[in-house]
Amino acid sequence: MTNFQPVEAAVTLSVIWIGLGAIGLACMRAPKLITGVVFPAGALVSLALAATGLWAIGASPSSAILPAGLPDLPFHVRVDALSGFFLLLLGGVSFGISLFACGYFRDTRATTLAPLSLQYHVFLASMALVLIADDAYLFMVTWESMALSSYFLVTTEHHDERNRRAGFIYLLIAHLGAISILLCFGVLHGGHGDYTFAALRAADLHGFWATVAFLLAFFGFGAKAGMLPLHVWLPEAHPAAPSPVSALMSGVMIKTAIYGMVRVIFDLIGNIRWEWGLTVLLFGAATSLFGVLFALMQHDLKRLLAYHSVENIGIILIGIGLAMVFIGSGHPVAGALGLIAGLYHTLNHAVFKGLLFLGAGAILKSTGLRNLNEMGGLIRYLPHTALYFLIGALAISALPPLNGFVSEWLTFQASLQAPQLASSVVRSLVPIVAAVLALSGALTGMCFVKVYGIAFLGQRRHEYSVQPDEASGWERAGMLWLAIACFALGLAPVFVIGELNTVCLALTGAGLSDEAMASGWLWLAPTSGAQASYSPVVFLLVIAAVFGLTFVLVRHFYHGRLRRADPWDCGFPAQTSRMQDSADAFGQPIRQIFAPAFLIKREIPRADDLQPVFTQSVEDRHWYSMYLPIARFTEFLSGHFGRLQQGRISVYLLFSFMTLIALLVFAQ
Amino acid sequence: MNVAGGIVFQVLQSVLVLLLAPLMLGWVNQCRAWLQNRSGAGIWQPYRVLHKLFHKDAVLAHNASPLFRATPYILFGCMWLAVGIVPVLATSLPFAPAADVIALVGLFALARVFVSLAGMDVGTSFGTLGARREMMIGFLAEPAMLMTLFTASLISHSTSLATIVETLGQREFVIYPSMAFAAIAFLMVLLAENARIPIDNPSTHLELTMIHEAMVLEYSARHLALIEWAASLKLTAYITIGIAIFVPWGIAQAGDWAALPVALAALLLKLLAAGAGLALLETLSAKMRIFRAPEFLGTAFLLATLGMLTHFLLER
Numbered sequence: 001m002t003n004f005q006p007v008e009a010a011v012t013l014s015v016i017w018i019g020l021g022a023i024g025l026a027c028m029r030a031p032k033l034i035t036g037v038v039f040p041a042g043a044l045v046s047l048a049l050a051a052t053g054l055w056a057i058g059a060s061p062s063s064a065i066l067p068a069g070l071p072d073l074p075f076h077v078r079v080d081a082l083s084g085f086f087l088l089l090l091g092g093v094s095f096g097i098s099l100f101a102c103g104y105f106r107d108t109r110a111t112t113l114a115p116l117s118l119q120y121h122v123f124l125a126s127m128a129l130v131l132i133a134d135d136a137y138l139f140m141v142t143w144e145s146m147a148l149s150s151y152f153l154v155t156t157e158h159h160d161e162r163n164r165r166a167g168f169i170y171l172l173i174a175h176l177g178a179i180s181i182l183l184c185f186g187v188l189h190g191g192h193g194d195y196t197f198a199a200l201r202a203a204d205l206h207g208f209w210a211t212v213a214f215l216l217a218f219f220g221f222g223a224k225a226g227m228l229p230l231h232v233w234l235p236e237a238h239p240a241a242p243s244p245v246s247a248l249m250s251g252v253m254i255k256t257a258i259y260g261m262v263r264v265i266f267d268l269i270g271n272i273r274w275e276w277g278l279t280v281l282l283f284g285a286a287t288s289l290f291g292v293l294f295a296l297m298q299h300d301l302k303r304l305l306a307y308h309s310v311e312n313i314g315i316i317l318i319g320i321g322l323a324m325v326f327i328g329s330g331h332p333v334a335g336a337l338g339l340i341a342g343l344y345h346t347l348n349h350a351v352f353k354g355l356l357f358l359g360a361g362a363i364l365k366s367t368g369l370r371n372l373n374e375m376g377g378l379i380r381y382l383p384h385t386a387l388y389f390l391i392g393a394l395a396i397s398a399l400p401p402l403n404g405f406v407s408e409w410l411t412f413q414a415s416l417q418a419p420q421l422a423s424s425v426v427r428s429l430v431p432i433v434a435a436v437l438a439l440s441g442a443l444t445g446m447c448f449v450k451v452y453g454i455a456f457l458g459q460r461r462h463e464y465s466v467q468p469d470e471a472s473g474w475e476r477a478g479m480l481w482l483a484i485a486c487f488a489l490g491l492a493p494v495f496v497i498g499e500l501n502t503v504c505l506a507l508t509g510a511g512l513s514d515e516a517m518a519s520g521w522l523w524l525a526p527t528s529g530a531q532a533s534y535s536p537v538v539f540l541l542v543i544a545a546v547f548g549l550t551f552v553l554v555r556h557f558y559h560g561r562l563r564r565a566d567p568w569d570c571g572f573p574a575q576t577s578r579m580q581d582s583a584d585a586f587g588q589p590i591r592q593i594f595a596p597a598f599l600i601k602r603e604i605p606r607a608d609d610l611q612p613v614f615t616q617s618v619e620d621r622h623w624y625s626m627y628l629p630i631a632r633f634t635e636f637l638s639g640h641f642g643r644l645q646q647g648r649i650s651v652y653l654l655f656s657f658m659t660l661i662a663l664l665v666f667a668q
Numbered sequence: 669m670n671v672a673g674g675i676v677f678q679v680l681q682s683v684l685v686l687l688l689a690p691l692m693l694g695w696v697n698q699c700r701a702w703l704q705n706r707s708g709a710g711i712w713q714p715y716r717v718l719h720k721l722f723h724k725d726a727v728l729a730h731n732a733s734p735l736f737r738a739t740p741y742i743l744f745g746c747m748w749l750a751v752g753i754v755p756v757l758a759t760s761l762p763f764a765p766a767a768d769v770i771a772l773v774g775l776f777a778l779a780r781v782f783v784s785l786a787g788m789d790v791g792t793s794f795g796t797l798g799a800r801r802e803m804m805i806g807f808l809a810e811p812a813m814l815m816t817l818f819t820a821s822l823i824s825h826s827t828s829l830a831t832i833v834e835t836l837g838q839r840e841f842v843i844y845p846s847m848a849f850a851a852i853a854f855l856m857v858l859l860a861e862n863a864r865i866p867i868d869n870p871s872t873h874l875e876l877t878m879i880h881e882a883m884v885l886e887y888s889a890r891h892l893a894l895i896e897w898a899a900s901l902k903l904t905a906y907i908t909i910g911i912a913i914f915v916p917w918g919i920a921q922a923g924d925w926a927a928l929p930v931a932l933a934a935l936l937l938k939l940l941a942a943g944a945g946l947a948l949l950e951t952l953s954a955k956m957r958i959f960r961a962p963e964f965l966g967t968a969f970l971l972a973t974l975g976m977l978t979h980f981l982l983e984r
Contacts, residue, residue: 376791379733390735399778400771412770412814412827419822419980428980431818432973438814442807445777449784449803458791459731523765532827538766539749539775546745547738554890558722567729567886569792580788581796589804593962 005062007079009052010087010132013045017125020045024117031110034117035102042121043098049128050091056084057499061506063134076196078134081506082267085343085499086131086259092485093251093350094124100358100478101244103471104365116156120245123149123253130256136185136195143181143260147174150253153245154237166236173233177223181260184216188268200268210269214276217264218283224257227317228287229622231310235294238309239302239370243361246302250309251354258316258346265324266339266507277324278426284321285436288314292443293597296450296590297618299372299583301360304451305353308396311440312349315411316342318437322414323508325426332510334417337526339508340500341410347496348403348489352395355482359389362471362479363455367464372451372583377460381468386456388479393448395486398441401536403489406496406524408441409534413526443590450586459577491536493524584616591618599624673925674762678752681761685751685908689900690714692907692943699947714900721893729790729886739786740887740894746779747901756908757931758920759830768827769817772909773810776861776902780806783895787883798882801958805860805867805879808965813857815972819850820913822979829912837916845982849975851914856968858906860961862899865950867961877955907942911935 024038056062056079063078079087101120105113126146133139151174155167187209188200205213219230226234234254238246265272291311298304319342327335360370362385369375379386395402415434421427471479489496497512505511512526525533554560569575591598599619605612644655694711701708728737750772752763767775784799821827823844824835860867863880870880878885884895912919918934920927956964 377731379735380731394778394781397777397781398774399781400767400774405771405774409770409774416818416821416827419825424980428977431815431976434818435811435815435969435973438811439807442777442810445781446803446807449781449788449799453785453788453796453799457733457735457785457789458796525765530826530828530831532768532770533765534768534771535766538763539771542749542752542763542766543742543745546748547741550741550744550894554722554894558890559725561725563725563727564730565727567731567790567792568727569790569794570885572793575792577791579793580791581800586796586800589800592959593804 005064005079006052006056006059006084007062007064007077007132010049010056010079010083010128011064011066011077013049013052014125014128014132016045017042017121017128021118021121021125024121025114027117028110028114031108031113034110034113035106038117038121039098039102039105042124043095043102046091046095046098046124048091050088050095052079053084053086053088053091054499056087057081057502059084066138069137073137075138076134077129077132077138078197079132081503082259082263083131085347085503086255087128089255089347089350090124090127090131090252093354093482094248096478096481096485097244097247097251097354097358098478099481100247100361100475103474103478104242104244104361106472112156116153116242119149119152120248123153123245123248127252127256131259134197136182136189136197136200139260140178140182140185143178146253146256147171147178150241150245150249153249154241156242156245157240160240163240166233166240170233170237173223173230177220177230177257180216180220180223181264184213184220184264187213187216188264197263197268201270204271205269206271210271211273211276213269214265214273217261217269218276218280221257221261221264222283225254225261225313225317226287226310227283227313228290228310229626231287231291232620232622232627234310235298235303235306238306238357239300243302243357243364246306247354247357247361250306250357251350254309254313255346255350258313258320258342262320262339262343262507272324272328274325274328274423274426277321277326277328278429279321280317280324281321281430281433284314284317284319285433286314287311287317288440289436289443290314290597292440292447293590293594294620296443296447296587297584297598300370301363301372301451301455302357302370304372304447305356305360308356308444308447309349309353311444312345312353312396314440315408315437316345316349318342318433319345319407319411319414322411322430325421325430326414326417327508327510329421329423329426331417331420332508333513334414334420336501336504336508336510336512337410337417338414339504340497340512340526341407341414343500343503344410344493344496345404345407348395348407348486351482351485351489352392352402352404355388355392355479355486356396358475358479358482359385359392362475363468365475366468366471367466372454374462375455375460376458376462376577376580377456378468379456381464382456382470384476385471385479388476388483389456390452391483391486393452395490397445397448399445400534401490401539403486406490406493406534406536408437410526411437413532416532417527446590450583454581454583454586458580461577461580461582491540492521493534493536494521497524497526597621671762674760677758677920678761678763681757682748682752685756685904686748686901688939689751689904690718690897692904692939693900695940695943696903696947696950699944700951703947703951714896718893718897721888721896722890724889726889726891728888731790732886733789735782736786736789736886737891739782740891740898742782743779743898744894744901746775746782747898747905750775750905751901751908753829754905754908755830755833755912755919757928757935758924759833760921761830764830765828769821769829769832769909770814770827772829773813773817777806777810779898779902783883786887787885790886792886794878794882794885798879798885801879802883804958805961805965808962809857809860809968812853812965812969812972813861815969815976816850816854816857817913819846819972819975819979822976823847829909833912833916833919836913837919844979846975846979847914849971849978851910853968853972853975854910854913856964856971858910859949860965860968862903862906864946866953866956867964869955877958879958904939907939907946911938911942 323338
């Protein structure tokens with residue numbers, strides 16, 4: 001077919017996903033077929049979608065009108081470079097996750113598995129459709145179906161009351177966000193024209209209403225992304241879901257919120273003001289610091305990873321906020337750098353967070369444990385998982401030469417463009433945000449030393465009830481794919497930036513300078529080689545070469561003799577595994593230094609207690625200072641409104657009569 | 669710049685620093701001994717220690733994982749790469765564009781994470797204690813370090829160390845107030861990152877006060893030798909970064925043979941002075957409690973931030 005366009009490919013692939021889900025539901029009697037055929041086929045669709053996305057970045061925008069939808073209100077779809085980039089992200093990451101799912105769900109009961117396979121593939125398809133929707137109507141429909149299908153996935157194990165509660169909070173905040181997005185489209189629509197994105201783009205908003213639209217979009221999408229203070233659903237919902245679903249939600253779903261934010265703010269609203277950028281920047285900085293501080297307090301591995309998603313959303317928002325500040329004050333080239341940094345981090349976070357959640361899933365499946373305090377020494381039982389998890393941990397800690405470092409480096413470079421800005425307050429605020437980013441990056445390093453050191457290294461803290469088994473081939477393949485992606489995105493940043501530059505050019509009309517793009521594949525130089533450059537390949541090669549050389553030379557000049565013995569530990573005789581730090585102990589310096597950030601409840605036993613018990617819990621202040629008061633107020637209001645509900649038809653008729661009178665009086 | 673000359677200078681610098689790094693440590697220890705009225709072990713002592721350690725049989729805990737064995741080599745590789753990138757002898761080295769100052773900080777972080785993981789690998793109480801404290805010092809020091817480097821990079825509009833050195837070295841001698849703040853902050857970070865007094869004591873083996881030593885307690889023989897060598901490389905790398913940013917005068921261009929003797933002499937003089945200064949500082953101060961460390965490094969961070977604000981206010 002000569003006229004086959006990326007948009008058609010994307011729609012076709014989404015429909016195939018829904019079809020696969022339906023087939024999965026029909027295979028209730030043959031669970032082997034679901035894990036052996038449906039999920040692998042879904043993975044292949046992911047791969048095809050990733051290829052489509054890559055193709056769409058380079059191609060010109062293609063659009064189509066779907067025959068579905070209401071009469072006179074057809075669905076518009078369109079794939080441009082931005083959609084293409086996010087389709088690539090969705091396809092690439094979900095490929096690894098679906099491969100993992102093939103192995104992970106093998107032992108799941110058929111009655112759970114069949115509906116799960118339907119929801120899983122509908123979830124994937126609705127994410128793809130969100131990315132290609134070109135009118136507010138289709139966008140909201142697919143946005144809601146994404147929220148609903150993931151709600152059912154979160155409550156897969158619905159007999160546990162905590163999971164139902166997590167699902168409820170998730171659904172509540174998802175809907176608050178959705179209402180805000182809907183209102184934003186309403187503001188953009190402004191009472192004229194239709195709801196296609198082309199019409200919304202053409203409606204040139206200025207002044208007050210543009211700011212209202214921005215705020216609605218920012219908080220609406222921020223709720224879905226897990227931005228402070230709307231993050232509370234994330235650490236509840238992500239751990240409750242089965243691990244591949246957590247990976248999908250944390251890796252991909254919250255990125256659709258970033259997509260929505262970029263689409264609405266940069267594309268539909270346009271005319272960006274730097275004050276908006278500053279708002280995004282400050283929220284981003286607060287979110288990233290808060291996320292990592294709370295992550296350090298966790299001992300539930302999946303909860304910890306969920307808090308890291310909050311942190312990384314903060315980092316992405318810092319990049320986007322920088323872009324908005326620069327574009328809003330008339331520096332589109334510096335703005336392009338910020339946007340590229342933000343989008344790059346979006347992709348990176350999808351990859352390494354997917355990988356880490358899959359690793360957590362592999363641990364959960366083989367040991368049944370989520371609590372770090374009960375793990376230890378897993379590197380000896382799960383060597384492959386340990387290696388992949390290490391790669392993910394180094395990547396998320398922003399260590400060179402892996403991918404997390406590249407995007408943080410770009411964010412730093414973007415923030416160092418601050419001297420261009422005219423306002424001296426913003427000029428000195430931007431590097432301070434960069435320092436917050438540095439702090440949260442270093443704290444992430446600490447957090448993953450904690451996770452890795454406690455879960456995989458050291459001695460086991462408990463007898464494992466069963467000997468932990470290494471992950472199966474499918475599961476390892478899924479993790480391997482994402483681990484390779486961590487390396488590829490880290491070692492070949494110049495190619496990624498080339499693609500992102502295309503996206504940025506299409507979106508904002510400005511890209512990086514020609515000098516930056518001409519620096520060659522080995523050297524990454526965002527502005528010019530004299531200003532800053534970085535070469536991950538040289539990093540890796542030199543460290544590997546010195547490693548090998550030292551290894552050989554030491555053996556050549558001296559020897560390689562080795563003897564095994566008991567640990568020394570300063571000669572302390574009675575070592576037990578309980579003397580290692582627990583996850584909570586490892587976070588103790590943070591608890592002490594950043595005490596005001598937490599709500600710490602502590603019970604210390606008295607000197608004469610016969611059975612002394614020390615308990616301590618660290619909670620989120622937002623619950624007590626924000627959510628619970630709002631909940632109480634809502635209950636109070638609904639209690640009063642309940643009085644209207646008399647249950648007698650005469651009273652209701654009276655209400656209708658009074659309303660009519662009021663309307664007649666005021667509608668004159 | 670000719671390529672061959674650049675490569676020769678690169679190799680020369682890397683090998684020279686690699687061989688001289690233990691000497692730097694020996695010089696600091698010797699100065700400290702003199703200041704404390706001891707006779708000291710002589711400046712060649714670190715080489716003797718390394719030689720001795722390389723000769724010994726490595727003893728490994730039963731449950732040590734491959735990560736534990738790989739870490740010394742990775743650490744050594746990181747530190748050697750670092751001294752290859754910093755303009756010690758000459759600017760515009762072929763390796764220099766591989767990393768700017770931010771990537772250099774990332775490189776040190778990579779090394780720190782691996783050592784901390786190795787500290788937790790055997791699963792002893794001191795190992796995890798050391799790892800926890802090291803990561804704490806690390807996350808406190810890293811933002812301060814970056815702010816210092818940002819301040820320096822604002823003047824030259826570049827985060828590449830070579831460009832910073834060239835800009836500052838070729839200008840007329842002007843005292844930048846921002847650089848004065850940054851220099852003090854950098855010194856504080858240097859002390860913390862290299863496990864020196866007042867944050868850590870490199871010569872202590874008192875269990876409860878150790879940080880760095882506690883992490884590497886389980887290492888022996890060649891592994892320990894590589895770690896100690898890497899530690900001296902790290903100290904040298906930090907001191908040369910400080911020299912490059914704050915007193916860059918006398919450095920050569922890569923391939924410029926005529927400038928080499930001057931550069932070499934200037935480098936040696938600066939290193940000797942820095943070592944003596946470090947020894948003096950360590951003699952005059954006492955190790956502080958671990959929970960004073962946040963205050964110490966918080967001060968460093970504030971000074972660096974002040975430096976940056978000063979630049980924005982006074983030097984534009």
